[in-house]
Amino acid sequence: MNWEEIFIALPKLWDGALVTMELVLISCLIGFVIAVPVALMRASNNWWVSNVPLIYTFFFRGTPLLVQLFLFYYGAAQFDAVRDSMFWPIFKEAYVCALVVFALNTGAYTAEIFRGAIQTVPHGEIEAGIAIGMTKPTLYRRIVLPRAIRMALPAYGNEIILMLKSSALAYTITLLDLTGVTRTIIARNYLAIEMYFAAGVIYLLLTFVFIQVWMRIEKRLMRFQA
């Protein structure tokens, strides 16, 4: 183990870790915003309302993230119509492409997690809401969503951790996230084991910190149970 080289590489690896954190944070935030309405639609009793968003969640849960990235980044850029469109200056950027794909991907998983949680909100609580004359939006805002999100927390935390690790694919479209930086460094010093070891430790560290924060959120939101 060449500790000196690991030490030299650390500042660069940390820069990569910052890119990774940024990607995961922003894509999970956007993913959450996508997931809530999609989950509500998916939980609807109306066949059309529940099955139209299924096309979206089915595609993003049913294909590998790498394929989605390549289709969006390399694939779409092959068409003149895409390159001549007003959106090209934005989608030209690898960073934007990664964010969009990651957000849509995690949004699809999160939506299904939330749908499951919404459907397990105890029936009695919903009936109680209806009984005291709550309108549907109030019912969802006060009873269904707060209950569902609390129940979804453990699974949702898991999804964010999976996203953190999936974000390692960003390097395939030229981004210098933690994995991208690691591979770039290895290309020069050939210390694959040392550099992957260091990167692995940083990923573990990020996960560890995230789990601590997430447990606090869970504890706080579930404090009525204590």
Added chain:
Amino acid sequence: MKKIAIALAAVIGLGVSMANAADKLRIGTEGAYPPFNGIDKEGKAFGFDVDIANALCAEMKAECEIVAPLEWDSIIIGLNKKKYDAIVASMSITEERKKAVAFTDPYYSNNLTMVAKKGANIDPNNLKGKSVGAQRATISANYVTDNMKDVDAKLYDTQENAYLDLASGRVEVLVSDKLPAYDWLRSEQGAGFEFIGDAIDVNDKIGIAVRKKDDDLRMKLNAALKAIVANGTYEKINAKYFPFSIF
């Protein structure tokens, strides 16, 4: 005691026969660097590197197996882990790589070149602020990171992905090995592009990588290489791919 001796002999005998089975020379190549190495529709490796490897094997009268495709980033690691015995994958001989593997005599030479869109009017001597692409873990990538400090450098995992982004306009200039770039310019995708500036001489010699301890194999390959250059086999393979000598 006798039984143990017999068992021991059996084990040793088995060891010997296994060593024989492994005598087949396994040659690794990347398979994503046409015309030097690529994978055809049937999944078979083809290209200049593969032809040279087969010619060397024929010359050495050795039985060979081409191992492809391989990840370029970890191709040296695989060699040292004995997943294959030699790398014939257009690998440049560099001091950095010599720390990890041993090289045969060069079997061809390469210059770097810059590629840009025809009529893009890019001054090769002033690339400040331009987006410049190259394949990670190559001499081109090292050249970009060492000599082009004020550009927006983008590194790709395969040359094919770098070409895709050059074609889509995400990168304005591609720094690449000259010979495969020459092949790309003649393809449909590369038709609208051209070399810009002079070829960049980086004293880039291409050799076959073997494990440091395999000096025997290295000597054999060197001898075979000399032989195919002398008997005209090399020239024939060269002419199949380029109208000029690349030795």
